Amino acid sequence: MIHICEITEQHSITNNIYRMRLKAPMIASSAKPGQFIHIKVRTGIDPLLRRPFSIHRIDPGNEEIILLYRKAGRGTSILSQMSPGDSLDLMGPLGQGFDLQTSFDHAIIVAGGMGSAPVFFLIDELLKAKKKITLLWGVRAGEEIFNENEIRKQGIELKVATEDASKGHCGFVTDLLSEYLSKNITKNTYSGFVCGPECMIHEVQKIVESVDFRWQASLEARMACGVGVCLGCAVLIRERGFQMVCKDGPVFDLREVQFNG
Amino acid sequence: MVDLSVKIGSLRLKNPVLTASGTFGYGRDYDEYLDIAQLGGIVTKTITLNPREGNPMPRIAETPAGMLNSIGLSNVGADRYLSDKLPALKNVDTVVIANVAGDTIEEYGEIVSRIQDQSRIDGIEINVSCPNVKQGGLAFGTNPDITAEVVRISRLETEKPLIVKLTPNVTDITEIALAAQESGADAVSCMNTLVGMGIDISTRKPLLHHILGGLSGPSIKPVALAKAYQIVQVLDIPVIGIGGIMTWEDAVEFLLAGVTAVQVGTLSFVDPYGSIAIIEGLRLYCQKNGISKVENLIGGMIQS
Ligand SMILES: Cc1cc2nc3c(=O)[nH]c(=O)nc-3n(C[C@H](O)[C@H](O)[C@H](O)COP(=O)(O)OP(=O)(O)OC[C@H]3O[C@@H](n4cnc5c(N)ncnc54)[C@H](O)[C@@H]3O)c2cc1C
Ligand SMILES: Cc1cc2nc3c(=O)[nH]c(=O)nc-3n(C[C@H](O)[C@H](O)[C@H](O)COP(=O)(O)O)c2cc1C
Ligand code: FES
Numbered sequence: 001m002i003h004i005c006e007i008t009e010q011h012s013i014t015n016n017i018y019r020m021r022l023k024a025p026m027i028a029s030s031a032k033p034g035q036f037i038h039i040k041v042r043t044g045i046d047p048l049l050r051r052p053f054s055i056h057r058i059d060p061g062n063e064e065i066i067l068l069y070r071k072a073g074r075g076t077s078i079l080s081q082m083s084p085g086d087s088l089d090l091m092g093p094l095g096q097g098f099d100l101q102t103s104f105d106h107a108i109i110v111a112g113g114m115g116s117a118p119v120f121f122l123i124d125e126l127l128k129a130k131k132k133i134t135l136l137w138g139v140r141a142g143e144e145i146f147n148e149n150e151i152r153k154q155g156i157e158l159k160v161a162t163e164d165a166s167k168g169h170c171g172f173v174t175d176l177l178s179e180y181l182s183k184n185i186t187k188n189t190y191s192g193f194v195c196g197p198e199c200m201i202h203e204v205q206k207i208v209e210s211v212d213f214r215w216q217a218s219l220e221a222r223m224a225c226g227v228g229v230c231l232g233c234a235v236l237i238r239e240r241g242f243q244m245v246c247k248d249g250p251v252f253d254l255r256e257v258q259f260n261g
Numbered sequence: 262m263v264d265l266s267v268k269i270g271s272l273r274l275k276n277p278v279l280t281a282s283g284t285f286g287y288g289r290d291y292d293e294y295l296d297i298a299q300l301g302g303i304v305t306k307t308i309t310l311n312p313r314e315g316n317p318m319p320r321i322a323e324t325p326a327g328m329l330n331s332i333g334l335s336n337v338g339a340d341r342y343l344s345d346k347l348p349a350l351k352n353v354d355t356v357v358i359a360n361v362a363g364d365t366i367e368e369y370g371e372i373v374s375r376i377q378d379q380s381r382i383d384g385i386e387i388n389v390s391c392p393n394v395k396q397g398g399l400a401f402g403t404n405p406d407i408t409a410e411v412v413r414i415s416r417l418e419t420e421k422p423l424i425v426k427l428t429p430n431v432t433d434i435t436e437i438a439l440a441a442q443e444s445g446a447d448a449v450s451c452m453n454t455l456v457g458m459g460i461d462i463s464t465r466k467p468l469l470h471h472i473l474g475g476l477s478g479p480s481i482k483p484v485a486l487a488k489a490y491q492i493v494q495v496l497d498i499p500v501i502g503i504g505g506i507m508t509w510e511d512a513v514e515f516l517l518a519g520v521t522a523v524q525v526g527t528l529s530f531v532d533p534y535g536s537i538a539i540i541e542g543l544r545l546y547c548q549k550n551g552i553s554k555v556e557n558l559i560g561g562m563i564q565s
Contacts, residue, residue, distance in 0.1 A: 049530065225529070
């Protein structure tokens with residue numbers, strides 16, 4: 001579906017990360033964690049293509065969806081200059097979200113950079129389902145960590161890694177994961193979730209090779225159509241060959257993803 | 262009431278707007294967004310005899326008012342096209358054109374013969390923009406003799422309307438268009454993507470894995486319009502205009518330049534409903550300007 005949605009709120013979290021609220025009743029009532037929306041940042045022919053963004057959170061009471069995005073180029077710069085009252089043309093919810101039907105008690109979530117965007121929606125749903133949650137969150141600089149208190153108050157175990165050593169562990173979130181897995185060999189049934197840049201997801205794939213519970217990864221790829229038509233966003237999946245990130249994903253079983261190199 | 266119908270050879274289209282190959286899947290992928298029965302027709306994704314996986318990533322990149330692609334003719338192959346894809350278009354009241362390609366001249370004949378007895382296929386579009394594997398890898402459609410041979414072999418296999426989709430990456434497109442006409446094509450469609458490339462200067466990597474790709478979208482419209490116009494001047498058979506059409510105004514421009522119908526490609530990615538909006542815009546334009554038949558617009562450019 002195409003929706004014309006009004007921006008109800010927008011503010012910056014750091015000097016290049018923004019949070020935007022949109023009135024989108026149909027999406028707010030039907031979206032699942034891990035799904036995304038495809039935004040035409042402005043009418044006209046340039047920039048031409050839509051931009052994909054995960055649904056960061058949903059506020060069903062206000063029929064709103066929330067996005068969290070980093071200013072990365074032209075499209076996101078245009079978005080960052082928009083104000084409440086402006087409208088956006090968006091398609092969605094698109095793609096297959098996380099599969100939360102499998103039985104597990106304890107979710108380990110690895111989020112890197114803007115991979116934190118879909119993670120909050122995921123956490124909201126996991127809390128509703130009364131799951132235990134461990135969040136390993138890696139960012140470049142400590143200022144990119146937000147909602148820390150809310151997260152901890154909800155009973156979530158939070159470990160942070162920063163590359164600039166300004167908060168938590170100095171280094172990568174994958175260090176936190178290796179350490180966590182080495183200490184926590186329990187009888188709990190776990191399930192893993194990973195969102196972030198491809199190199200990080202690839203690294204996580206190597207680290208979790210020896211653990212025997214399921215991991216789901218949310219992937220990114222350049223997109224044109226967002227609905228499986230252009231065949232531009234392919235990813236190689238074991239046994240299944242090329243799959244489309246937009247339609248068959250963006251969430252895939254981590255072990256089945258074949259990364260280049 | 263405005264009569265929007267046009268004729269491409271023996272094919273009657275309810276209006277002159279079709280969706281272009283590779284930008285509309287096998288016809289049903291956009292059902293959530295539009296009623297395909299309102300379209301003049303659908304050209305399905307290029308199929309080859311055997312399924313193809315396509316090229317490594319990245320396959321697409323955005324450019325100013327356009328995009329580059331090197332999908333690599335990823336497709337389900339003739340068998341699945343016939344068993345799964347075509348039946349899904351049964352009972353849809355619009356024209357269906359199957360687009361085909363091969364690695365060799367002979368393969369064009371084989372694929373055409375394989376699909377040509379299907380009643381659901383109203384016409385066949387031949388994609389000659391892919392590499393001629395046996396003869397150096399240059400696209401079939403860059404050489405008039407090879408184009409002629411591909412068309413001749415295909416013509417022997419079918420009575421269905423045969424449309425040859427031309428590549429603009431040639432010195433003189435009219436020469437190729439004439440070769441297609443002389444070998445029995447019922448129409449030509451013009452044009453496929455322009456060869457293009459881009460480099461990310463921060464990583465120094467090409468934007469596409471295959472370095473070169475096909476440029477499409479509004480940035481190519483003036484080129485596409487010129488090619489269509491040039492071909493219209495020399496051919497007797499109908500021309501279908503393709504390239505950068507985003508609005509009904511673009512479609513009117515192509516009709517005025519002499520094409521009989523248009524195909525919209527990249528537009529569907531940006532606005533899946535865009536093709537229908539063009540049809541509505543055309544109807545209104547004709548109404549407002551007292552044009553009772555859209556056919557009367559064709560070639561209506563007035564030279565100053
Ligand atoms: C399923 C999915 C969910 C996403 N969710 C979020 C999110 O919640 N928050 C967020 O900040 N970012 C997210 N991204 C990345 C986001 O789409 C890009 O940052 C954005 O498209 C950049 O656009 P731009 O015009 O600012 O950048 P430019 O570099 O100018 O864009 C040029 C082209 O490249 C594409 N592109 C550039 N970077 C990316 C990228 N990382 N992934 C995919 N395409 C890219 C653009 O869409 C555009 O077509 C997501 C990507 C995908 C595929
Ligand atoms: C992603 C993509 C895939 C395409 N695949 C095919 C194809 O399989 N066969 C074909 O004949 N043309 C293909 N084309 C070309 C289009 O049909 C059309 O000729 C071209 O994009 C120019 O029109 P446009 O500017 O309206 O997109 C493709 C174009 C794009 C952008
Ligand atoms: S973006 Fe077109 S197939 Fe995924």
